[in-house]
Every structure is written in C-alpha cells, then in structure tokens.
Amino acid sequence: xxxxxxxxxxxxxxxxxxxxxxxxxxxxxxxxxxxxxxxxxxxxxxxxxxxxxxxxxxxxxxxxxxxxxxxxxxxxxxxxxxxxxxxxxxxxxxxxxxxxxxxxxxxxxxxxxxxxxxxxxxxxxxxxxxxxxxxxxxxxxxxxxxxxxxxxxxxxxxxxxxxxxxxxxxxxxxxxxxxxxxxxxxxxxxxxxxxxxxxxxxxxxxxxxxxxxxxxxxxxxxxxxxxxxxxxxxxxxxxxxxxxxxxxxxxxxxxxxxxxxxxxxxxxxxxxxxxxxxxxxxxxxxxxxxxxxxxxxxxxxxxxx
Amino acid sequence: xxxxxxxxxxxxxxxxxxxxxxxxxxxxxxxxxxxxxxxxxxxxxxxxxxxxxxxxxxxxxxxxxxxxxxxxxxxxxxxxxxxxxxxxxxxxxxxxxxxxxxxxxxxxxxxxxxxxxxxxxxxxxxxxxxxxxxxxxxxxxxxxxxxxxxxxxxxxxxxxxxxxxxxxxxxxxxxxxxxxxxxxxxxxxxxxxxxxxxxxxxxxxxxxxxxxxxxxxxxxxxxxxxxxxxxxxxxxxxxxxxxxxxxxxxxxxxxxxxxxxxxxxxxxxxxxxxxxxxxxxxxxxxxxxxxxxxxxxxxxxxxxxxxxxxxxxxxxxxxxxxxxxxxxxxxxxxxxxxxxxxxxxxxxxxxxxxxxxxxxxxxxxxxxxxxxxxxxxxxxxxxxxxxxxxxxxxxxxxxxxxxxxxxxxxxxxxxxxxxxxxxxxxxxxxxxxxxxxxxxxxxxxxxxxxxxxxxxxxxxxxxxxxxxxxxxxxxxxxxxxxxxxxxxxxxxxxxxxxxxxxxxxxxxxxxxxxxxxxxxxxxxxxxxxxxxxxxxxxxxxxxxxx
Numbered sequence: 063x064x065x066x067x068x069x070x071x072x073x074x075x076x077x078x079x080x081x082x083x084x085x086x087x088x089x090x091x092x093x094x095x096x097x098x099x100x101x102x103x104x105x106x107x108x109x110x111x112x113x114x115x116x117x118x119x120x121x122x123x124x125x126x127x128x129x130x131x132x133x134x135x136x137x138x139x140x141x142x143x144x145x146x147x148x149x150x151x152x153x154x155x156x157x158x159x160x161x162x163x164x165x166x167x168x169x170x171x172x173x174x175x176x177x178x179x180x181x182x183x184x185x186x187x188x189x190x191x192x193x194x195x196x197x198x199x200x201x202x203x204x205x206x207x208x209x210x211x212x213x214x215x216x217x218x219x220x221x222x223x224x225x226x227x228x229x230x231x232x233x234x235x236x237x238x239x240x241x242x243x244x245x246x247x248x249x250x251x252x253x254x255x256x257x258x259x260x261x262x263x264x265x266x267x268x269x270x271x272x273x274x275x276x277x278x279x280x281x282x283x284x285x286x287x288x289x290x291x292x293x294x295x296x297x298x299x300x301x302x303x304x305x306x307x308x309x310x311x312x313x314x315x316x317x318x319x320x321x322x323x324x325x326x327x328x329x330x331x332x333x334x335x336x337x338x339x340x341x342x343x344x345x346x347x348x349x350x351x352x353x354x355x356x357x358x359x360x361x362x363x364x365x366x367x
Numbered sequence: 368x369x370x371x372x373x374x375x376x377x378x379x380x381x382x383x384x385x386x387x388x389x390x391x392x393x394x395x396x397x398x399x400x401x402x403x404x405x406x407x408x409x410x411x412x413x414x415x416x417x418x419x420x421x422x423x424x425x426x427x428x429x430x431x432x433x434x435x436x437x438x439x440x441x442x443x444x445x446x447x448x449x450x451x452x453x454x455x456x457x458x459x460x461x462x463x464x465x466x467x468x469x470x471x472x473x474x475x476x477x478x479x480x481x482x483x484x485x486x487x488x489x490x491x492x493x494x495x496x497x498x499x500x501x502x503x504x505x506x507x508x509x510x511x512x513x514x515x516x517x518x519x520x521x522x523x524x525x526x527x528x529x530x531x532x533x534x535x536x537x538x539x540x541x542x543x544x545x546x547x548x549x550x551x552x553x554x555x556x557x558x559x560x561x562x563x564x565x566x567x568x569x570x571x572x573x574x575x576x577x578x579x580x581x582x583x584x585x586x587x588x589x590x591x592x593x594x595x596x597x598x599x600x601x602x603x604x605x606x607x608x609x610x611x612x613x614x615x616x617x618x619x620x621x622x623x624x625x626x627x628x629x630x631x632x633x634x635x636x637x638x639x640x641x642x643x644x645x646x647x648x649x650x651x652x653x654x655x656x657x658x659x660x661x662x663x664x665x666x667x668x669x670x671x672x673x674x675x676x677x678x679x680x681x682x683x684x685x686x687x688x689x690x691x692x693x694x695x696x697x698x699x700x701x702x703x704x705x706x707x708x709x710x711x712x713x714x715x716x717x718x719x720x721x722x723x724x725x726x727x728x729x730x731x732x733x734x735x736x737x738x739x740x741x742x743x744x745x746x747x748x749x750x751x752x753x754x755x756x757x758x759x760x761x762x763x764x765x766x767x768x769x770x771x772x773x774x775x776x777x778x779x780x781x782x783x784x785x786x787x788x789x790x791x792x793x794x795x796x797x798x799x800x801x802x803x804x805x806x807x808x809x810x811x812x813x814x815x816x817x818x819x820x821x822x823x824x825x826x827x828x829x830x831x832x833x834x835x836x837x838x839x840x841x842x843x844x845x846x847x848x849x850x851x852x853x854x855x856x857x858x859x860x861x862x863x864x865x866x867x868x869x870x871x872x873x874x875x876x877x878x879x880x881x882x883x884x885x886x887x888x889x890x891x892x893x894x895x896x897x898x899x900x901x902x903x904x905x906x907x908x909x910x911x912x913x
Contacts, residue, residue, distance in 0.1 A: 187787060189732070213785055284481055287460075308733060311477040316453045339908075 063358075063365040066318040066341075067134035067150055068334075069120055069143030072245075074327030074347070075112050077103045082350075083122040091118050094157055095164040109246070113142055113167040114160065120146035120324045121156065126351040127322075132358060136285075136316055138278040138309050141209075141249065144299055146324060151273040153292050158268045162296070165264055169257045170247050170300075178253065180208065180245040181218045181225040185238030191216045194235065198228045206251035209304040212333050217243070219251035254300040262297040276316065283308025285316070306330075314338060319365045322346065322354065376545035383408050383547065384570060394523040394566070395555075396573045401431040404571060406439045408547050413510040415464075416446045416503065416537050419455060420700060421471060421739060422582050422672045423530045425515040427551040427575035429454045432513070437462040444468070444491070446507055448499055448533060448700075450475045450737075452580070459488045468507060469737060470494045476734040483735065483803045493735075493809060495742040497708065500533065500701045503540035512541040512548050515579040518559055519552040523566035526559040528691075529673035529681075530581065533700040535564055542568035551575040560693035583675035583906040585651045587625040589889050595823045598872065598882035599778055600626035601634055603715070605875040606826045607819055608635075608644045611774060612756040615647045617707040617744050619716030623778040623821075625655040627715075632662040632888040649707040649744075652677040652688065652696070654905070658888035658898045660687055670696065671703035671740065676909075680902035707744035712757035713774035714744040718811060719783060720794050723839055723851050725814035725829055727777055728796040735803055738811050745812040747773040761818060761830050772830060775812060776819040781847030788849035790842065814838070820845060824852075825871040832868060844869045 080088065080101040092098055097110055099118065105111040124146065139147030145163050148154045154162070183191050188210055195207045195218065205220030205228050218225050222242070229240040248254065270293055276285045279295045283305035286292060310333070320342045323331045328345045335343065342361055344354050372378070387407040390396050396404045405428075409415060417432070418425040433454045443464040447455065450472040458464045459482055468491035472479045482488035494502070503509060514534050518526040527534045541548050549571045604627060607613065618624035631645060646666040650656065652674045659665055668688055673696060681687075682694040690696050707714065718727035718741075729736050751758070751773070758771030779789045800808045818830040820842060827841040844860045846852030863869040872879055889895045892905050 185786070214787075283477075284485070285478070308477060311733075312481070315456075315475050315478050 063320060063362050064135045064316065064318040065132070065358075066136045066138065066313050066316075066321040067147070068321060068323040068330045069137070069139035069146035069150070070116075070323065070325075070327045070330060071139070071141030071143045072112055072116065074325070074329070075106045075116055076326065077101060077106065079119055079326055080115055083118060084125070087122055087125070088118060091160050094160050097164060109171040110164060110167040113163050116142060116326065117145055117160065117163050119326065121149055121159070123324050123346050123351060124150045127354065130351070130355045132355070134275050134322075136276045136278065136313050136318060138306075138313055139280070140306055140330070141280070141299065141304055144280055144295055147277060148273075148292055148296060151275050151277050151292070153270050153273050153277070153289060154268065154296070162261070162264060162268070166257070166261055169260055170249070170254075173254065173257050174247050176246075177222055178220065178246070178248045179222050179225065180243040180247075180249060181229050182211075182215065182239075182241050182243055183218065183229065183232045183237050184215050184240070186216070186232055186236065187214065188216050190235065191218070191232065194228050194231045198224050198231065200224075203227070204248075204251075204253060206248070206253070207303065208250040210307045211304075212307050217250070219248040220253065221248070249300055250303050252301055258298045258301045261300075265293055265297040278309035278313055280304045280306075280309070283312060285312050310334065310337070314340075320344065320358065320361060380545045380547060383410070387571070391571065394569060394572050396571055398574050398576055401427070401573050402434045404549070404573065405431055406435050408549065408571070409435070409440050409443070409511050411441050412444065414444045414446060414507060416509045416512040416514075416540070417455065418512070418514040418534060418537060419447050419451050420449045420532050420672065421451065421473075422584055423515055423532050424452055424580040425513050425551055426452060426580040427573070427577070428513040428515070428549065432463060433457045433461060435463060441465075446499065446503070446509060448496055449473075450479060456482060456488070465489055466491055468492055468494065468499065468502070470496050470499050471737045471739050473729075473736045473739075476736040480733050480735045480803065490803070490805075493737045493805070495704075495738065496700065496740060497704045497743050500536050500704075503537065508544050509537075509541050509546045512537050512546060514538060514548070514550055515575075516550050516552045516564070518554045518556050519550065519572050520556055520559050520566075523569045523572050524559055524562045525550060525552070525564040525566075525569060526561060527563040528560065528695040529678060529698065531563050531698050532672045535699065536701040538564055538568050547571070549573065551579065553578040560695060561691045563697065581675060583909070585620055585653045585674050586676070586906060586909055587622055587653070587655055588892055588909055589625065589629060589655060589887055589894065590891055592622050592626045592629070592884070592887060594882050594884060595780060596622050596626040597630065597884065597886060598877070598879060599623055599780075599821050599823055600630045601877045601882055601886075602826055602870075602872055602875055603627060603776070603778065603821050604630060604635055604638070604640070605877055606870050607713075607774065607776060607821070609638060609640055611712070611760045613644050613713045613774065614755065614757065615649075615711045616645060616713040616715070617649045617711050617740075618653070619714070619741060620739075621717045621778075623717055624715055625653070626887070628653065628655040628659055629887040629889055631659040631664050633886050635664070636662070649703055649711055651698075652681055654892075654895050654899075654903055655889070657895050657903060660684065661898050662888075669703060669706055670698045671700045672698045675906045676904045679904065680899045683902055704740060704743050707740060708746065709748050709751055711744070711773075712755055713776060714741070715776040715778060716741045716745055716812070717778055719789065720791050720796075721777060721779065721789055721820065721842070722794045723790070723792050723842065724835065725817045725820065725838060725842055726794060726810045726812070727817065728794045728809060728811045730799050730809040730811070731795040732798065735799060735809070737809070741811050745775045746816045747775065772818065773816075774818050775816050776821060777812065777817055778821040781822050781824065781845075781849050781852060788846075788851070790846040790849040790851040792851065822847060825869055826875070828868050828870070831866070837863075837868065841868050
C-alpha cells in the first residue's frame with residue numbers, strides 16, 4: 063500500500079488544538095525552545111506560537127502513527143509543513159526541528175514589522191497572474207507571484223499597496239475571487255532573502271539524514287531523495303514559491319493509494335478530491351490516530367493483493 | 368582484407384543467451400531470478416522496448432528493471448508507446464536508462480516535463496503510434512523487448528487474447544532481427560486457448576509474481592453525461608453523421624462520443640438513420656456502444672485493445688467483434704491504427720485547447736503528455752484511394768483532379784472542466800516546445816486536417832472555408848464567450864450560416880430543450896448491464912455499492 067502524507071502550513075491553527083498532544087512531548091518542546099505554548103486564540107496572534115504549535119501537533123501525530131507501524135512512501139509539506147514532512151521522512155531529528163522552526167518563526171516575525179504581506183487570486187491561471195504582477199512590480203512597489211496552490215489559485219507576496227493594486231487588476235481581468243491574506247510577511251518571495259540566509263547558516267551544522275521516502279520539494283515541485291535537496295528546501299523555501307500543484311501532480315504520478323493529511327485543517331484533502339477519485343483519503347483534523355490506524359489496516363488487505 | 372561477419376547480431380544474441388544458460392530451463396526462468404536474467408541479457412546502451420500501452424503494462428518486468436545494478440545495466444534507450452507507470456521514469460532517476468522515444472505520457476506527464484528540463488531524460492522524439500511502431504523496423508530496431516502475455520504453454524507459445532494490443536508488433540521487430548524477446552506470463556498452462564505468438568519468436572519466459580496491470584480506460588458511466596453533451600451529440604448526428612452518410616468511423620475516449628453512442632438507438636432511430644450510418648467501427652469495446660449493437664445498428668467492430676468487463680459479452684457476439692475460435696477477442700493496436708487512419712470515414716475526438724486557426728493539443732504547461740491515437744486517426748491520409756460517400760462529400764468541386772477527404776471532428780465545450788477557455792489565441796504547446804527544446808510544436812491535430820468543430824454553440828464546417836480569415840471567423844462563431852469567441856461579428860456569422868460554413872442548433876433542426884437525459888438509451892451502468900443481457904460485468908470502480 064503506497065501512502066502519501068501531507069503537512070499543511072499556517073492557517074488552520076485554533077485554540078485547543080494541542081489537547082490530544084502527548085504532554086511530555088509538549089514539555090520537551092517548551093524546554094528546547096524556551097517558549098511556553100499557550101494554545102489559545104490570544105497565543106495564536108504570535109508567529110512563534112503558531113509555527114511551533116502546528117509542528118508539535120504534526121510531530122505528535124507522526125510519532126503515534128509510526129508507533130503503530132505506519133510509514134510514508136511520499137511526503138509533501140506546504141511552507142511550514144516542510145518541517146513535519148522532513149521529520150516524517152527521518153531527515154531531521156526532533157530536537158533540531160523544533161529549535162530550527164522556533165528560530166525561523168522569530169526571524170520571520172521581526173523581518174517586516176508592517177506594510178508587507180500576501181494576497182490570493184482565484185480563477186486566473188498562473189501565467190495570467192504573472193502578467194498582472196509584471197505590470198505592477200517595481201523597486202519601490204515590490205510584488206511577486208508566490209504560491210501555486212492549485213491550477214487557478216495563486217498567491218502574491220510583497221508590499222501591501224502593490225498587492226492591493228495587483229488584486230484590483232486581477233479582479234478587472236476576470237478573477238472570481240481576490241483577497242488579502244492575514245499573513246504579516248511577504249513569504250515565498252525574494253523579499254525573504256535575509257531570513258533564508260540566516261536559516262541556511264543554522265541548517266548547515268545540523269546532522270541531517272538521507273530521507274527514507276520520496277520528499278516533494280516546495281521550491282521546484284520535484285520529487286527528491288537526496289538530503290542536500292531537502293536541506294536546501296528547509297532553509298530556502300521562504301524565498302521560492304511553493305509549487306504545491308506541481309508537487310501534488312508529481313505525487314499522484316507515483317500512484318499512491320492512500321493519503322493522510324496531518325492537522326490542522328482539511329484544505330489539501332479537498333483539493334485532492336477535486337483532482338482524483340483514485341485515493342482513499344484520511345484527514346487527522348477530524349479523525350483520531352486510532353481510527354486512522356483501523357482504516358489503514360482495513361485498506362492494507364485491499365491494496366496489497 | 369578479412370571478410371565481414373554478416374551475422375554479428377546473431378552471434379551477439381547467442382553469446383548473451385549462452386551466458387544466461389544457468390538461469391534457464393529451456394526458455395523458462397524462475398520468477399525470483401528476474402533481475403539476474405535482465406542483468407545478463409541487457410547490455411549498456413541497448414535499445415529496449417518495454418511494453419506499456421495505455422491499457423496493458425508489463426508491470427512485473429518494469430518493476431524488475433528498477434532493481435538491476437546500474438553498474439551493469441545503464442544508459443538504455445527506452446522505446447515505449449506509453450509512459451504510464453512510476454517505474455518507467457524511476458529507471459531514469461536510477462541511471463539505468465537515459466533516452467526515451469515515446470508516444471503517450473499522460474499518466475506521467477508532470478515528471479516527464481521535469482526530467483526533460485533537468486536533463487535526467489533525453490527525448491528522442493514524440494511519435495504517433497504508427498510512427499513509433501514503424502521505426503521499430505527501420506531505425507529503432509530493438510536489442511531487447513520486454514512484453515506481457517496472459518498464458519504461456521510448456522513450449523513457450525503465448526496467448527495474449529483479449530489484450531493482444533501491440534505485443535505481436537513489438538515481438539516481431541526483435542524476433543526477426545536478432546533481438547531478444549523476454550516475456551512475463553500471468554500463468555503457465557499445458558494447453559493454450561489459442562496461440563497468438565508462436566514459441567519460435569520467444570527467447571525467455573518468466574512467470575510473473577502477479578498478473579500484469581490492466582486499466583479499464585474506455586469505460587464511461589452514462590450517469591456522468593451532461594445535457595450539454597447530449598445537445599452536442601444531437602447536433603453531431605444531424606449535422607455530420609447524417610449529412611455526410613458516415614458509415615465507417617472511430618470515436619476517441621470521452622463523454623461526448625459516449626453520448627452519441629447512447630443516442631443512436633433513440634434519437635438516431637427517430638431520424639430513421641439505422642443502417643445508413645455508423646455501421647463499421649474501429650473502436651475499443653466500449654460498454655456505451657452495447658445498446659446500439661443490441662438494436663442492430665452495428666455490423667462490425669475491430670479493436671486496438673480490450674476493455675475490462677466486456678469479455679463475456681464479446682464472446683457471445685462473434686458476428687460483431689474479432690473473436691478467435693476459443694471465444695476471446697483478439698485486439699491489435701498497430702492494425703487498428705492503420706484501419707482507423709486509412710479505412711475510416713471519420714474520426715471524432717476531443718482536446719484541451721484549440722487555437723484561433725484550428726490547431727489543437729492536449730499538451731499544456733508543465734505537462735508533456737504526448738498523444739494517443741488521435742494524431743494518426745485525426746489526420747487526412749492523402750495516400751487514400753478508395754472512395755466512400757462520406758469521403759467524396761468533402762471533395763472540392765472546383766478542381767477536376769480533386770479527391771475526397773477524411774472527416775476529422777473535434778467536439779469540445781467552449782470552457783474546459785477547469786473553467787478555462789478551450790479556445791485560445793495560442794496553444795500552450797508553443798511555449799512547451801521552447802521549454803522542452805522540441806523540434807516541433809507538439810500539436811495533436813493540425814488545422815489543415817480538422818474538418819469540423821462541434822461546440823455547445825454550433826458546428827463549424829472548416830473544410831468549406833476558402834481562406835484562413837474565413838476559417839478563423841468560423842471558429843470564432845462557435846467559440847462562445849471565450850476571448851476568441853467574443854471577437855465574433857454577428858453580421859459575419861449570418862453570412863457564414865447562409866454559406867453553410869456555420870450551423871447553429873436551429874439550422875440543424877435540433878431543439879435545445881429536447882436535449883434531455885431521458886434521450887440516452889442507457890442512463891446508468893445497470894442499464895448497460897441490462898442491455899447486454901447480463902453479459903457485461905462492470906469493473907469494481909464502476910459498480911454501485913447499494
């Protein structure tokens with residue numbers, strides 16, 4: 063049975079999401095990072111709280127699934143999700159991954175105090191959005207085409223004023239929906255160069271291991287099996303678009319039979335359902351690891367004959 | 368001067384087979400030795416055909432090829448009609464193979480694009496099926512072929528049955544030019560139902576660990592047919608099938624043509640067309656044609672490949688299908704493509720994009736999908752000589768030496784399932800040519816070959832146009848509210864309708880409000896099973912679990 067594990071990034075965090083998490087693991091993370099995880103709406107106004115909590119939730123679910131004997135054949139993480147993906151692929155150790163994400167969140171928080179962010183355009187193709195961005199972008203009004211979430215859903219990153227202008231143009235050119243996102247950074251664009259350079263220095267000395275499965279890289283959508291490619295992705299995915307649509311197309315070409323989306327959220331499973339009816343889909347947002355284990359055992363017989 | 372050795376290929380083949388003797392008992396190797404057999408018989412740089420078409424896959428051998436030692440086997444030049452399975456590309460990641468000549472890559476098109484871009488895979492060319500089969504006998508003569516059979520007897524004769532597809536063509540190219548023929552078999556038996564390939568053409572047989580992979584590719588559930596597709600089907604039947612007296616034809620894969628198949632016994636019957644159109648088919652055994660067969664519309668069907676679940680039905684209808692004495696169908700992709708190209712009045716297909724001039728392609732950004740049967744069957748065979756009423760009906764009347772033309776019909780809705788316009792100024796394929804450094808733009812069907820386009824708006828009779836300007840105007844007239852369609856000028860459309868170059872539903876006597884699902888001869892898979900008298904057995908994924 064071939065299994066694809068999906069790891070969402072920021073966006074789905076909500077108070078109380080850490081209730082089921084192993085309390086020892088949570089304490090360990092707090093001591094490694096010197097951050098007290100609040101798991102409250104108030105806490106989730108803070109980038110470090112968000113990133114560490116999502117990673118904690120995912121690592122906890124990974125540990126529990128692996129404890130029951132399940133392993134991924136393919137991992138795909140979106141933005142922050144690459145850290146869960148790399149951990150699931152046995153590339154990075156637990157302590158290292160939490161310390162790295164803690165620093166990443168702190169650097170991101172301090173990089174653009176105000177005036178920068180992201181927007182989303184739905185209903186235009188990537189090349190159509192690229193044309194619009196090219197019209198608006200300048201040195202003083204920087205805006206970049208960033209994440210490719212699906213064929214007709216792309217994000218913009220840059221200065222808020224330039225994003226707003228691009229969104230307006232997109233609307234005039236037939237976009238079905240445009241929206242400013244509640245993200246305080248121009249993530250996944252060249253504007254994050256400084257953060258990436260600092261992270262690169264940090265990742266360097268960490269002992270990373272060869273992946274135990276195929277890792278779908280954010281920065282180019284390629285399937286990679288070499289630890290150096292993954293190391294690059296962990297440090298630098300902030301300066302590249304997340305080529306999610308391509309990552310998923312490639313993952314599906316490996317013909318997995320099962321996908322598991324780790325919490326929080328179910329957005330990526332919905333995108334998958336729109337693409338294929340060939341997958342049995344599990345979302346850990348609304349299913350316990352025990353229930354997932356039950357289903358996986360049931361499907362194993364069906365797919366291994 | 369020493370005399371040239373005129374049998375060096377034979378010597379080389381014998382040497383390879385000798386070195387594998389310890390692994391062989393006669394022609395038979397053990398399942399567990401498959402990797403060793405491949406490492407012994409395949410040499411670096413070999414041209415290797417790995418059987419993979421859009422239905423049957425030599426999946427046991429392709430999996431084994433990913434396990435060979437790249438030190439021993441590397442830089443293979445793969446020749447494959449369809450790149451379908453992940454391991455077809457994994458062998459490039461592993462360094463076992465480096466070059467690929469192929470036709471279709473739909474199920475792996477994203478990775479193919481990536482591997483070409485990063486240089487992991489060198490592409491010889493993208494081919495039509497017939498070109499690729501043809502080159503196996505000219506300049507891509509294989510050193511080794513890896514194919515799949517259903518059953519093999521103790522002597523090594525093969526039964527490929529229902530899914531014979533291209534196995535005989537591939538084997539022939541190797542067997543008669545000192546290539547090595549390696550076969551995976553689902554089953555070893557004492558007596559075959561019939562012999563499809565004689566043992567004399569076969570060198571090595573390996574029993575597979577499990578049956579080869581087979582996809583039910585041509586099954587369409589009538590429940591998914593939309594009223595818009597029914598409307599287009601009605602227009603096509605009136606404005607093309609009836610108008611041109613189309614008797615011999617091929618349908619592409621898709622819901623548009625499924626709708627037509629299911630309209631013949633109802634709408635077609637009302638029009639009194641039975642016996643006048645759609646009698647002889649080159650077509651895979653698609654379940655949606657069962658109602659038309661059962662109502663006496665169809666004289667004959669020859670098939671490229673089989674279709675899962677149709678076995679018993681076909682065995683019971685040997686007057687219609689090509690069936691051996693044993694009761695199972697024999698398919699043949701190479702002969703089917705020849706028949707589809709040369710012996711049919713019409714090809715009806717679909718596409719993802721059509722440009723302002725009428726060129727169409729399924730290749731889009733990031734997906735180098737190649738093509739299936741469309742480029743062969745969707746082209747006008749200028750070498751054709753025999754005449755039929757449909758072919759004659761496209762003959763221009765102003766040239767004393769003029770001849771007929773194949774009907775090549777594209778049926779598309781103006782907006783695709785992704786809500787993007789199908790009609791575009793420029794095909795994505797133009798950009799893809801640059802990105803993948805191809806010699807030609809990967810166009811599936813050229814404008815010059817396209818005689819009709821059907822959309823939910825109407826039909827454009829492109830073969831009647833006198834100039835490219837008129838051709839563009841005809842396309843604009845039926846392109847709806849796409850950017851291409853919005854350029855259409857109502858006065859021009861009126862003129863085109865008067866000249867018979869464009870027909871709207873009302874011009875064809877088709878009423879939009881009559882395009883209802885109740886017009887389909889079968890509305891569910893269960894209905895099709897009933898039409899087949901219980902002989903059709905739908906694949907699991909098409910069965911409802913009520």
